[in-house]
Amino acid sequence: MEETLKNSFDTERKTVYDPLLNNESMIISLKELRLFYGNKQALFNVNMDIPKGKVTALIGPSGCGKSTLLRCINRLNDLLDFVRIEGDITLNGESIYDKSVDLSELRKKLGMVAQKPNPFPMSIYENVVYPLKIDGVKKKSILDEACEKSLKSAGLWEEVKDRLKDNALGLSGGQQQRLCIARAIAPEPEVILMDEPCSALDPLATMKIEELILSLRGDYTVAIVTHNMQQAARVSDYTAFMYMGYLVEYGNTINIFKKPRLKDTEDYITGRFG
Amino acid sequence: MGLFERKNYKIFFRSKGEAVLWLTGGGLMISLIMIAFLILLVLKNGLGNYIPLPITMMELKNGELLMGEVTKSELYTLDKAKFDQLDDKDKLRINENGMKEKRYLLRIGNFELTNEHFKWVSEYEIKNRSYPKDAVIIERLEWGRFYGIPKEFRIDGKAVSTDLNGIISNYKKYHDYVVKLWEEKVSIEKKEIGKLNHYIEKERLKLKKASMDLSKAKATKNELKIKEAQAIYEMSKAEFDAFDKSVKKNYERLIDKIDDLKKEYERYSIHFLTVDGKEKDVKLFEMIRSYYANQLTFSEKVGVYFSRWVEFLTGEPREANSEGGVFPAIFGTVVMTLIMSMFVVPFGVIAAIYMKEYAKSGKLISILRIAINNLAGVPSIVYGVFGLGFFAYTLGASIDKLFYSAKLPNPTFGTGGILWSSLTLALLTLPVVIVATEEAINAVPNSLREGSYACGATKWQTIRYIVLPRAMPGIMTGFILAMSRGAGEVAPLMLVGAVKLAPEMPVDSIFPFVHLERSFMHLGFHIYDLGFQSQNSDAAIPMVYTTTLLLITIVVVLNVVAIYIRNRLRKKFIGSIF
Numbered sequence: 001m002e003e004t005l006k007n008s009f010d011t012e013r014k015t016v017y018d019p020l021l022n023n024e025s026m027i028i029s030l031k032e033l034r035l036f037y038g039n040k041q042a043l044f045n046v047n048m049d050i051p052k053g054k055v056t057a058l059i060g061p062s063g064c065g066k067s068t069l070l071r072c073i074n075r076l077n078d079l080l081d082f083v084r085i086e087g088d089i090t091l092n093g094e095s096i097y098d099k100s101v102d103l104s105e106l107r108k109k110l111g112m113v114a115q116k117p118n119p120f121p122m123s124i125y126e127n128v129v130y131p132l133k134i135d136g137v138k139k140k141s142i143l144d145e146a147c148e149k150s151l152k153s154a155g156l157w158e159e160v161k162d163r164l165k166d167n168a169l170g171l172s173g174g175q176q177q178r179l180c181i182a183r184a185i186a187p188e189p190e191v192i193l194m195d196e197p198c199s200a201l202d203p204l205a206t207m208k209i210e211e212l213i214l215s216l217r218g219d220y221t222v223a224i225v226t227h228n229m230q231q232a233a234r235v236s237d238y239t240a241f242m243y244m245g246y247l248v249e250y251g252n253t254i255n256i257f258k259k260p261r262l263k264d265t266e267d268y269i270t271g272r273f274g
Numbered sequence: 275m276g277l278f279e280r281k282n283y284k285i286f287f288r289s290k291g292e293a294v295l296w297l298t299g300g301g302l303m304i305s306l307i308m309i310a311f312l313i314l315l316v317l318k319n320g321l322g323n324y325i326p327l328p329i330t331m332m333e334l335k336n337g338e339l340l341m342g343e344v345t346k347s348e349l350y351t352l353d354k355a356k357f358d359q360l361d362d363k364d365k366l367r368i369n370e371n372g373m374k375e376k377r378y379l380l381r382i383g384n385f386e387l388t389n390e391h392f393k394w395v396s397e398y399e400i401k402n403r404s405y406p407k408d409a410v411i412i413e414r415l416e417w418g419r420f421y422g423i424p425k426e427f428r429i430d431g432k433a434v435s436t437d438l439n440g441i442i443s444n445y446k447k448y449h450d451y452v453v454k455l456w457e458e459k460v461s462i463e464k465k466e467i468g469k470l471n472h473y474i475e476k477e478r479l480k481l482k483k484a485s486m487d488l489s490k491a492k493a494t495k496n497e498l499k500i501k502e503a504q505a506i507y508e509m510s511k512a513e514f515d516a517f518d519k520s521v522k523k524n525y526e527r528l529i530d531k532i533d534d535l536k537k538e539y540e541r542y543s544i545h546f547l548t549v550d551g552k553e554k555d556v557k558l559f560e561m562i563r564s565y566y567a568n569q570l571t572f573s574e575k576v577g578v579y580f581s582r583w584v585e586f587l588t589g590e591p592r593e594a595n596s597e598g599g600v601f602p603a604i605f606g607t608v609v610m611t612l613i614m615s616m617f618v619v620p621f622g623v624i625a626a627i628y629m630k631e632y633a634k635s636g637k638l639i640s641i642l643r644i645a646i647n648n649l650a651g652v653p654s655i656v657y658g659v660f661g662l663g664f665f666a667y668t669l670g671a672s673i674d675k676l677f678y679s680a681k682l683p684n685p686t687f688g689t690g691g692i693l694w695s696s697l698t699l700a701l702l703t704l705p706v707v708i709v710a711t712e713e714a715i716n717a718v719p720n721s722l723r724e725g726s727y728a729c730g731a732t733k734w735q736t737i738r739y740i741v742l743p744r745a746m747p748g749i750m751t752g753f754i755l756a757m758s759r760g761a762g763e764v765a766p767l768m769l770v771g772a773v774k775l776a777p778e779m780p781v782d783s784i785f786p787f788v789h790l791e792r793s794f795m796h797l798g799f800h801i802y803d804l805g806f807q808s809q810n811s812d813a814a815i816p817m818v819y820t821t822t823l824l825l826i827t828i829v830v831v832l833n834v835v836a837i838y839i840r841n842r843l844r845k846k847f848i849g850s851i852f
Contacts, residue, residue: 118719118721120740134730
């Protein structure tokens with residue numbers, strides 16, 4: 001099965017796009033993106049546009065490059081000195097791999113939520129305002145306001161408003177992840193990148209996060225990597241299926257799940273491999 | 275034979291590892307026993323040193339009379355010739371002890387009369403023993419302890435009272451007064467005259483500098499310069515003369531005051547009769563502590579015991595360090611350790627941050643890491659030699675040449691001192707801090723760093739706000755290890771600044787208050803000095819234990835404080851991981 005798939009990629013290497021995508025206004029576009037870990041190529045000529053104000057899910061089996069792709073968008077892969085990136089990514093039409101780009105300025109526009117909750121070892125309040133503080137915001141009223149607003153957007157305000165000065169590490173896993181989301185939206189980014197945000201959480205906490213993602217839709221563009229296909233179906237407007245470093249099929253979530261155009265996509269979605 | 279019984283015993287023994295259990299458990303046990311033995315030894319001897327002992331009077335068979343404290347007793351093998359000369363009663367006893375005779379170490383004191391502090395007395399020499407009620411132990415400022423029977427209380431050499439009660443009441447009446455006068459005199463000598471000397475020295479150096487500048491100017495043969503230097507020199511000379519005159523007046527005034535005090539407090543004395551029939555006048559101010567050893571109640575014994583501890587902890591050493599206190603050594607040890615920490619922690623942390631966060635991991639860094647680890651294995655005396663050669667003789671000498679040229683050839687920084695000692699020990703403990711910090715930085719999860727970068731933080735911000743706080747407990751561990759090592763180290767200090775007796779403390783009331791060039795006393799060196807360099811080794815060896823106990827206590831206290839801080843940090847930064 002995998003053998004045939006591989007062969008078909010080697011010959012075709014063509015991504016199938018949904019025509020519905022043409023109706024959207026795009027915020028991020030990946031152009032011929034190729035990524036190498038040393039000598040090993042991990043992404044092959046990915047062309048993909050992420051629509052503004054919508055939730056886009058990236059699905060695919062482990063190791064297919066979806067997290068790598070996400071980390072290309074806020075240039076986190078730059079931290080690894082054996083990674084080489086070719087091609088280009090634009091945010092609002094401007095290249096983010098340009099030499100003039102300041103990483104701090106770029107990352108302020110791209111909030112990120114990691115796989116495992118990673119609150120910093122400080123108070124809840126400090127955690128939320130961290131992005132603002134390192135940006136040089138000192139005024140307490142601004143910080144307080146941003147903190148309250150972000151926590152409210154993340155649905156955490158009611159639970160923590162009385163203990164903002166407590167250590168963030170005392171929160172439960174689900175609360176920590178929502179705190180990380182609050183931290184990601186505190187500097188009012190345009191895009192929120194989520195890398196399997198629920199993989200370390202129990203079903204109840206997962207449900208809360210999913211509700212939160214749906215509520216963020218519209219105000220923010222969300223790109224979410226997930227292993228859980230039901231989750232992709234529940235929260236996303238568009239879904240991209242990746243396999244072995246290629247973007248295989250990209251389109252409206254309903255279409256991808258109800259009537260995928262490629263047999264490979266269908267096989268993956270129905271659980272025949274992966 | 276049961277179904278599940280072990281069949282292959284060869285495998286059984288190898289796989290079960292019973293032998294390993296015994297081996298590891300036994301190894302742990304042996305180390306525990308050794309540590310416990312060491313601690314018990316130090317505790318017993320260290321705490322027991324100050325217990326007040328009774329005065330024993332021994333009448334020997336050869337007619338000699340001895341009086342003093344029995345500080346130690348032991349069995350020794352008597353040689354045959356001596357044994358044959360003994361009478362039957364002694365022979366019987368020695369036979370019962372397995373041909374070994376008991377002997378006592380008697381502290382007889384009265385050094386200026388007997389030329390001995392201690393004397394060994396064998397059991398067979400003793401005719402009888404008694405515990406005279408009216409015998410007194412006196413701890414004195416000089417000459418060690420005095421044992422005798424008080425006869426008269428004298429003022430101006432005339433007897434005021436001759437009965438026991440009168441002597442005691444007079445002693446109580448005048449002792450505090452006399453000691454106060456004596457302390458005043460010492461404080462004048464130390465503080466005011468010391469300050470005066472300090473100012474004189476300063477002015478003298480100013481003058482010397484001016485004269486040196488003048489001769490330098492003459493060498494250039496520049497008329498203008500010579501004139502200028504000449505003017506400065508003359509001005510300084512006039513200033514110095516004026517200063518000298520005023521100081522001399524002050525000086526004389528102080529000397530007069532000291533003489534007055536001396537005259538007053540030397541009036542009071544107690545006349546004693548020693549056991550060997552000699553008479554001795556002991557001045558009241560010399561007596562630090564005196565008591566009827568054989569009449570003490572339990573609470574008085576406790577009082578003597580603690581007053582000795584207080585003197586040990588707060589006083590200055592007397593009698594070539596074998597008596598008195600170790601306060602200067604405690605102070606020197608703590609100050610030296612603190613200065614060392616001030617250097618080693620920032621340097622070690624900075625180096626570790628560069629190696630872990632900034633440098634690209636590669637061959638060079640690996641080699642560097644191996645080199646740093648090897649540094650930890652270099653014998654500490656080598657660091658001492660390096661400290662002396664580089665810090666004191668090279669760096670210090672250059673500092674002297676630049677800033678203290680007037681004082682040359684007397685070195686200021688160009689010899690051992692507390693700064694160079696601290697730097698040497700900082701060098702010695704640097705690998706410990708670097709390795710501990712590297713490990714602590716390693717243990718910071720990458721997800722936190724990425725989280726910080728994703729928030730838009732720069733590398734430095736990430737290190738400053740995320741990595742360093744999170745690594746702090748680990749850094750504290752390195753700090754604790756470095757501190758323990760530094761406080762206990764002796765060998766390098768012998769070369770770079772620790773001395774037997776430091777006349778001045780490294781921190782005092784004379785500007786600029788912290789004198790980093792001064793040599794200092796150190797508890798570890800003090801122990802070595804007491805144990806191996808002391809003239810009066812019988813008196814010094816118990817002090818070795820007491821000082822060791824103190825040094826261990828200080829290290830433990832420093833560690834406990836640091837561990838407490840570390841645990842608080844740990845709770846704050848690592849918390850629960852769900």
